[in-house]
Amino acid sequence: MERRTIGATALEVGAIGLGCMPMSWGYTESQRNGERSLRTVHAALDQGCTLLDTADMYGPFTNELLVGRALKERRAQAFVSTKVGLLVGEQHIVANGRPGYVKRACDASLRRLQTDCIDLYQLHRTDPEVPIEETWGAMAELVAAGKVRSLGLCAVGARAGRRRGTRLYDGTLRQLERIQQVFPVSSVQAELSVWSKEALEALLPWCVTRGVGFLAAMPLGNGFLTGTLTPGQGFEPRDIRARHPRFTAEMMAANQPVVAGLRRVGARYGATPGQVALAWVLAQGPHVVPVPGTKQERWAAENAEAAGLALDRRDLAEIAALPPARGSWD
Numbered sequence: 001m002e003r004r005t006i007g008a009t010a011l012e013v014g015a016i017g018l019g020c021m022p023m024s025w026g027y028t029e030s031q032r033n034g035e036r037s038l039r040t041v042h043a044a045l046d047q048g049c050t051l052l053d054t055a056d057m058y059g060p061f062t063n064e065l066l067v068g069r070a071l072k073e074r075r076a077q078a079f080v081s082t083k084v085g086l087l088v089g090e091q092h093i094v095a096n097g098r099p100g101y102v103k104r105a106c107d108a109s110l111r112r113l114q115t116d117c118i119d120l121y122q123l124h125r126t127d128p129e130v131p132i133e134e135t136w137g138a139m140a141e142l143v144a145a146g147k148v149r150s151l152g153l154c155a156v157g158a159r160a161g162r163r164r165g166t167r168l169y170d171g172t173l174r175q176l177e178r179i180q181q182v183f184p185v186s187s188v189q190a191e192l193s194v195w196s197k198e199a200l201e202a203l204l205p206w207c208v209t210r211g212v213g214f215l216a217a218m219p220l221g222n223g224f225l226t227g228t229l230t231p232g233q234g235f236e237p238r239d240i241r242a243r244h245p246r247f248t249a250e251m252m253a254a255n256q257p258v259v260a261g262l263r264r265v266g267a268r269y270g271a272t273p274g275q276v277a278l279a280w281v282l283a284q285g286p287h288v289v290p291v292p293g294t295k296q297e298r299w300a301a302e303n304a305e306a307a308g309l310a311l312d313r314r315d316l317a318e319i320a321a322l323p324p325a326r327g328s329w330d
Helices: 034-046 062-077 099-113 132-144 170-180 203-210 221-226 249-254 256-267 273-282 297-308 313-320
Strands: 003-006 011-014 051-053 079-084 086-088 093-095 118-123 148-154 187-191 213-217 288-291
Touching: 003 213, 003 288, 011 079, 034 051, 034 062, 034 297, 051 062, 051 288, 062 079, 062 099, 079 099, 099 118, 099 132, 118 132, 118 187, 132 148, 132 170, 148 170, 148 213, 170 187, 170 203, 187 203, 203 213, 221 256, 221 273, 249 256, 256 273, 256 313, 273 288, 273 297, 273 313
Parallel strands: 051 079, 079 118, 118 148, 148 187, 187 213, 213 288
Antiparallel strands: 003 011, 086 093
């Protein structure tokens, strides 16, 4: 599989990563199975998907434990990315960026992951009560201590904190400029897919001009772009799509032309809509690494094969002409 770099330190990963979150958090709780998920991690590594993306809040904690079981046998083959900064309560999630907490959380993650060093430590969310420079400074101390190799900022939650009249990632860009003065940013993780292109406007260009890696979260549109979901099928109460404005029955039906377009392109190559969606993300630049989430071996293998699909100008133009995605907010 093609290799890509994360940040100016030239940390190499496979062209496509593995998002481990669905194995323990957020999606179809009734289908979670620890042993099957472990096989999925191994299958992804076998396919060259070296980047394993997790977080202490997924579960909470159980996702890191699961990844740690795989790392115990195959640490040298994996690039481990985990996150810090969010605490999960019974009915809520809160940010915690206090330096002391960050250091304790890192030690706990190292134990769960059964490793002595985390390749990429990402700040999951910023704490509004703690200057981001203080949080980032504590994370930088972890690099100096040899517990972490590089640092990244996760901007997946930027939509919720968006101010009226501003672009989606304006706040993220200001934060990046601030923390870059404290310690180099190696990666930024944000949503990027055929139906969520906002990162292309300013966030990805910021990364490109500074040699910062870009981890594309939700590159398959929470599963919609695979073409395997049916409008009106419904989701389990704790599935994040049950409350997503693009996953009402009406909006899923309205967005079918997006999937149909991906299917047309894929038909020219014998590829699935999901593989075309991942190939589109890869086409956005050599430092972009899509991180699709799955808990099943078959999807991990299919996703990995997308690294061999090179879209041409005709394909990219056809995808660019697809109608914009709609949500119940529209």
